[in-house]
Amino acid sequence: MTQFLAAKSIILIGTFMALFFAETIYPKVRRRLGPDRYISNIGLWAFTVPLSALVVIPLTAFAATQAFWTQPVLLAPSINLLLNLILLDLFLYWSHRAFHEFDILWRFHAVHHLDQTLDTTSAVRFHFGEVFISALLRAAFVFVMAIPLTTVIIFEVLVLISAMFQHSNLRLPKNFEEGLRKLIVTPSHHWVHHHPGPDTQKHYGTISTVWDRLFGTWSQTKRDENMPIGIDDHQDVPIADLLIRPFKDQSKLMSADDMGGENDLS
Numbered sequence: 383m384t385q386f387l388a389a390k391s392i393i394l395i396g397t398f399m400a401l402f403f404a405e406t407i408y409p410k411v412r413r414r415l416g417p418d419r420y421i422s423n424i425g426l427w428a429f430t431v432p433l434s435a436l437v438v439i440p441l442t443a444f445a446a447t448q449a450f451w452t453q454p455v456l457l458a459p460s461i462n463l464l465l466n467l468i469l470l471d472l473f474l475y476w477s478h479r480a481f482h483e484f485d486i487l488w489r490f491h492a493v494h495h496l497d498q499t500l501d502t503t504s505a506v507r508f509h510f511g512e513v514f515i516s517a518l519l520r521a522a523f524v525f526v527m528a529i530p531l532t533t534v535i536i537f538e539v540l541v542l543i544s545a546m547f548q549h550s551n552l553r554l555p556k557n558f559e560e561g562l563r564k565l566i567v568t569p570s571h572h573w574v575h576h577h578p579g580p581d582t583q584k585h586y587g588t589i590s591t592v593w594d595r596l597f598g599t600w601s602q603t604k605r606d607e608n609m610p611i612g613i614d615d616h617q618d619v620p621i622a623d624l625l626i627r628p629f630k631d632q633s634k635l636m637s638a639d640d641m642g643g644e645n646d647l648s
């Protein structure tokens with residue numbers, strides 16, 4: 383378990399640095415970014431890292447090891463692993479969709495969507511409340527489906543790599559990305575999900591794009607380099623306001639959001 387978690391940390395830090403470096407050299411969108419946005423994204427991450435270590439990981443480990451039944455071994459271990467990974471990805475599709483469709487969940491997820499451009503740091507921009515609620519939902523699913531702990535850890539690594547990749551501002555060859563997105567969520571696919579308006583209710587997939595085709599959330603919008611990113615009529619706010627935003631009266635938020643203007647198109 384400890385070795386798994388150490389390997390996970392090394393893989394994730396390596397992926398983060400590689401993508402951050404790559405998107406700086408080959409950016410898809412050129413924007414001048416102020417320091418406030420990085421403070422928000424990394425600052426929110428600083429809250430979720432200890433939460434992960436102290437609550438999320440123990441909770442997930444408990445759910446995976448204390449399930450009241452064991453999955454029967456009917457297939458080869460690799461097929462079993464693949465099926466469980468697909469099952470978890472399907473669960474995340476509906477979990478992400480629920481965070482958009484239920485107001486009580488959206489108030490937390492909106493913190494992620496208020497980012498007014500995207501890059502690798504957006505992948506770690508989540509309110510600690512969302513991370514906690516997601517962990518509870520996922521633990522319940524893992525417990526009910528009796529998904530083995532090693533499968534859950536492998537899935538977590540894949541999700542984090544996928545999240546960094548799809549939020550990144552990396553310029554990819556067009557045909558390569560179009561081919562890849564038939565199965566895998568790519569930056570162009572996920573940036574459309576961050577496009578204000580109806581597209582925010584599209585492209586909920588986390589690893590695979592198959593669920594968006596299957597459940598009617600595939601958008602025909604093509605990402606273009608000047609496409610706005612964020613939430614309609616809301617600007618980003620400093621990190622102190624992001625932390626308390628989900629607990630505020632939502633009807634009063636529109637006038638309170640006032641940090642906009644730092645991200646200028648160049």
Ligand SMILES: [Zn+2]
Pocket residue numbers: 478482491495575
């Ligand atoms: Zn979303």
